[in-house]
Amino acid sequence: MNISSPRADARQFDTVQFRRALSQFATGVTVITTRLADGTFRGLTASSFNSVSLDPPLVLWSLGSAANSLPIFSGNSHYVINVLSAGQADVARMFSTRGENPFDSVEFELSRTGQPVLKGASAWFECHNRSRYPEGDHVIFVGEVEHCEYTDLPALIFHHGRFSST
Secondary structure (H helix, E strand, O other), rough: OOOHHHHOOOOOHHHHHHHHHHHOEEEEEEEEEOOOOOOOEEEEEEEOEEEEEEEEEEEEEEEOOOOOOOOHHHOOOOOEEOOOOOHHHHHHHHOOOOOOOOHOOOEEOOOOOOOEEEOOOOEEEEEEEEEEEEEOOOEEEEEEEEEEEEEEOOEEEOOEEEEEEE
């Protein structure tokens, strides 16, 4: 019997197929926010968010290695992960595009460390920027949760390239 390994085929890896396969996994949608040294705010939309540990309380998210905001999030001591609620697809879009400052159009409060917390979010996690790990074309951020809050609002979901609430 001749059993060949999957690599023996030497086919070219299909990145389009990979993206389509990944889109079948429904994820929540977050906006990661932070405050810069000059007092201005920065935020970005991310669907790569997950829990890591309960003790200590750790979560992770990832950011593209080529992102303009990588130095900001790498250098700041704290950030907030805002889990968007089902009615906040417009907020996700605002923070995913360059252009107008989205903080001019959204309501927010400041956390105890001065980070922006978006109003209407299903949950939020104020994190100490504990560690970063470069992997592939992204950097994985691990945050130690110092404070969190949640509501009963259903979360915004991203599945098959679209926002959904179910």
